[in-house]
Amino acid sequence: MRMPRGLVDESALALLEGYAWLPGLRARSDTGVAHTRLLGQRAVGLCGVDAARFFYDEDHVQRRSAIPIPLQKTLFGRGAVHTLDGRDHRDRKAFFLSVLTTGAVEGIAESVGETWDRRAAGWRPDQELVLFDEAARAITRGVCRAVGIPLAEAEADDVARDLIAMVDGFATPGPRHWRARRARSRREAWMSDLISAVRNGRLEVTPDSALDAAARHRDADGRELATEVAAVELLNIIRPTAAVSWFVTHAAHALHRWPQHRERLAAGEEEFAESFAHEVRRFYPFAPFIGGLAVRDLTWRGEPVPQGAMVLLDLWGHDHDPELWDEPYAFRPDRFVGRDIGPFELVPQGAGDPATGHRCPGEPTAVAILAGLAGRLARMDYEVPEQDLTISLRRIPARPKSGFVFRPRGRREPDVTARTSRPATAPAEPAPRPRSESSPAPR
Helix, strand or coil: CCCCCCCCECHHHHHHHHHHHHHHHHHCCCCCCEEEEECCEEEEEECCHHHHHHHCCCCCEECCCCCCHHHHHHHHCCCCHHHCCHHHHHHHHHHHHHHCCHHHHHHHHHHHHHHHHHHHHCCCCCCCEEHHHHHHHHHHHHHHHHHCCCCCHHHHHHHHHHHHHHHHCCCCCCHHHHHHHHHHHHHHHHHHHHHHHHHCCCCCCCCCCHHHHHHHCECCCCCECCHHHHHHHHHHHHHHHHCHHHHHHHHHHHHHHCHHHHHHHHCCCHHHHHHHHHHHHHHCCCCCEEEEEECCCEEECCEEECCCCEEEEEHHHHCCCCCCCCCCCCCCHHHHCCCCCCCCCCCECECCCCCCCCCCCCHHHHHHHHHHHHHHHHHEEEECCCCECCCCCCCCCCCCCCCCEEEEEEECCCCCCCCCCCCCECCCCCCCCCCCCCCCCCC
């Protein structure tokens, strides 16, 4: 099976255009399927519910050998569950599912909320704080406490910075990438020491905690995980939760731009809080796309997908697809109220069944943390000084440029509609359409 001739490697353009690259490339195709080259490989870009089903079928696409080494050395780690397929993947995934039960998710969200409350109680009136940084500190402390990872207060901020660095540098060359590599090296060494200490009895561990489970997990072959791999997977429990800092900052951006949602969040409506969290994850940019390798010669709606080609699933385009979402560039949390979300509909963190496929098993944790902290933001009384709140779709992962600076004044009561925060400098539309559509190019 042949790909179209004359394909140009678009790696540099993908870095330059960020989230708009793949939607724009698909829009220039008559079929909505993108044929290109990326990182020297042939690539096919797909989008939509049926495309997500196609992508997550292991008879079509595999992840083994599909994740570039730079991504493994920053975001996931070598030998991580993300690099496995078939029985090996399902067995390793069982570790995450055993740790991230419904009760554990609730416990993590509660621990993060309590940590946030303790830190917020120490904020001084009119003290300028960066929400992104405060969220990272609270989440890191709360999650480590909930999953049984000992974390000394003196090192907590350093750990938070390293977890953030791993996420911040996964999709870019240059200084951010090398910071991410150094951060992963430090934290894998830390986790390896913890695993070794548990295994040789030097560290008492909370039974059935994530640390305990990582230390004693055995893979499909019945062998105990190598210390380094156990460390990678334990880190893959707490690193994705730190990434919720991006969503929390986006939530604050949304509340600043659309304050009419504060009252319901402040009142503690659980269903609305969860719907708000889903809409933040849908509306704001996080992962632009994910990739795998075609296991054999395939076709997608008549388009060739040759064996070994990189298959790209357009997550950003999917979550703003007008065929799936009414007014996709409008921020409307009510779209999720009373709605059962199908496994291939909302895909900011992947699609499918997390129990059997590659969908992130930590997604319920992200939603729970985000819903809890969004409610706390709605109940806070703070002002937003002038700053640059623009969100560039060229930066991956994207966030408000300033990190969302705020000055706490106290706590809000549920009837918050009469109060407003002082406006910031002309915040840009956070979800600009890709360049190929009829709107200005993203900045």
